[in-house]
Amino acid sequence: MASFAKRNAANMAGAVKAGLALCVLALAACGGEAPASGSAEVPPVAGGASVVDNSGSSSATTTSSGASQNVQAAGVSTPLDTSTWILQPPFSAAGQEPFWRLEIVDGWFEFRRSGLRAIEEPLVQPSREGGADVFKAGALLVSIKPEACETEQGGKGDFTAKVTFDGVDFDGCAFGGAISTASQEASQVLDALGPIDACLAKLGQPALVTAVYPRQDGEQIALGLRAKNGQVYECATDAAGSNVAYLDPIEQGSQPAWMSRMRFLREGTAATAPCPDAEEVRATDKMVGRLLTKACKF
16 A cells, blocks of 8 residues: 555656646647646556657648548658558558557657557658558558458458568558547557556456556556456556566555546456447457446446
C-alpha cells in the first residue's frame, strides 16, 4: 500500500505537467484557452507520440470514382502523386508477435509497437522494387506488395506489408483506409497490449484495466487493475511488457480519480451480463477486448 503512495507522489508533478500540456494542445486546436495551472487533476499518458510540426498538413484531391490522386506530405510544398501507388492512401497495416500497426496521419507515417513510443516520419513518394511500393521514409522502410495475406486470426487481405525499423523486420497485412480507433482509450489499449497481458497473467484472476500510464519517464508502463472482488492493484512492466516490475494492491479509495476512468475487459474474459453498448477494441480483424460503459457489470 505504502509503495503505491510513494510512487504516486513522486510521479504526480510530472503527470500533471504532461496532462496540462495535452490540454493546451487540444484547446488550441479548438480555438479555446488553456486552463490555469492546477485547475484539474489529469492522468499521465502512455505511449505518447513525439511532438512534430504538422504545418504541412494533409490534403488530397479525388477523382469521380473516389480514388485519391494527390496527397500532401508533411513539410513538402508539392503534393505527392499517388495515382500509380499500389494501395491508395489513406491505408494502414498491422501485424502480430510483437503487435505493431502503421497509419498515415496528417502526411506522416506513424509506426506503433506495443508499449513503445510512436515513430513518425514524413510520407514520401515510393519507388517500385520487386513489384512492391517501397517508401524510404527516414528511419522507416515501408513495403506494400499486392499479394494475398492472411492474419493469424484467419482474416484475409490482398496486400502484404513489411516495416523495417532499426534493423528489425515487422511483417503483416495492409488494408485500404485508416485504422479505426473510436476513442483515445482504445488507442491506449492497443499501444499497451504487451504490458496488459503480462500484468493480467501475473495477477492470475479476471480484472478490468482501469488506467494505462507511464512510469520512470516512460521506461515502464503502469496499469490500474480492478478484480471482481473490488480489490484495486497497480502493476508495472518494462515498455514491451516482457517483465513485470511490481504488482501491488492499493487501499480502496486511495487511488486518484483518473485511475478508475477506463473499464477495459480483455477478450476471453466474460462480463457478468451482456453489454451491447461496449466499445469493441480491434487490431485489424482481431477483437482484443471491449471498453465497458459504466452501466455494464463486471
